[in-house]
Amino acid sequence: MIDKFPHYIEFQHVYKTFDHPVLVDCNFYIDPGETLAIIGRSGVGKSVSLFHIMGFLKPDSGRVIVAHQDITELSEAELRTIRRKVTMVFQSGALFDSLTVGENILFSLELRDDYDAANKMDVVRGLLEMVDLAEFEDAYPADLSTGYRRAVAIARALAAQPECVLYDEPTTMVDPIMSDQMASLMLRLKKQLGLTSLVVTHDLDLMRRVADRVVFLYEGKVIYFGAVSEMEKCDHPHVREFLAMDRVDFSA
C-alpha cells in the first residue's frame, strides 16, 4: 500500500457539493511524520475536509487516501480500522463531564484487553504526564480551562496509539500563553511519537510554529499548497492578506 500511496494522507481531485460547491478539485497531501495546516475563512470547507479524512463524508468525485489506503469506497467496518490509526481531537474536547480527567482517559482504554487494570492506570498517568497534566488526574473537566480540557482530549486520543492526529482549531478561545503551550505540546508529540498531524486553524502563530506545509482554501479551491516558508513568496491576494495579519480571527 505504501508503494501505491506514498503519502500518508492525500486528496486527489476531490469535489464535494451540498447546496453549493464546497470542495472543488482539491489536491494536497501529508507525508508520514509531517504536520499540515488547513487555513481559510469560515465556511470554506475545513471541517468538511476533516470529515472526508475520517470517512464520515464521501467525495462526489476524486479519491481520498488515508493511512496509505484509498478509503473512498470503504465500508463502515473497514473505516473503523482506519479510525484506529487516525483520530480527531475536537475543539470542544468532547469529554464526559461526570468522569474525572483520569477516568475520561481510562474510558478509551476500557476496550483494550492487552492491559490489566493496574497497567491501564499506569498508561493513564503516562499520558497525563506527556501532556503535562499529571496533577489533574482527579479533577473534573468543568474545573479545567478550555486549553487544559483540549490537552486532556489529546491525551485521550493518544490512548488509542494513533499514527495520525487531526486537531480541530486547538487554540480557538484560549489565551496566548495556552496557545504557546499547545504549540509546544503538538511539536513534542510529533517529535517523541513521530505523529503525523493535520491542524485546522485560524492562528497564524500556531501555523508558523507547528506546520511543515499549508493548504489555503478559498471558495472551495486550494489556492496555496506548499511549505510554510515558501508561503511568504506566494502572491495570491488572499494569501497576502492572511499573511499581513498577525493573528487572524476568520470566525467572525
Ligand SMILES: Nc1ncnc2c1ncn2[C@@H]1O[C@H](COP(=O)(O)OP(=O)(O)OP(=O)(O)O)[C@@H](O)[C@H]1O
Ligand atoms: N452536512 C452538510 N450539509 C449541508 N451543508 C454542509 C454540511 N456540512 C457542511 N456544509 C456546508 O459546507 C460549507 C463548509 O463548511 P465547513 O464546516 O467545512 O466550514 P469551515 O471552513 O470548517 O468553517 P469554520 O471555520 O466556520 O469552522 C458551509 O457552507 C457549510 O454550511
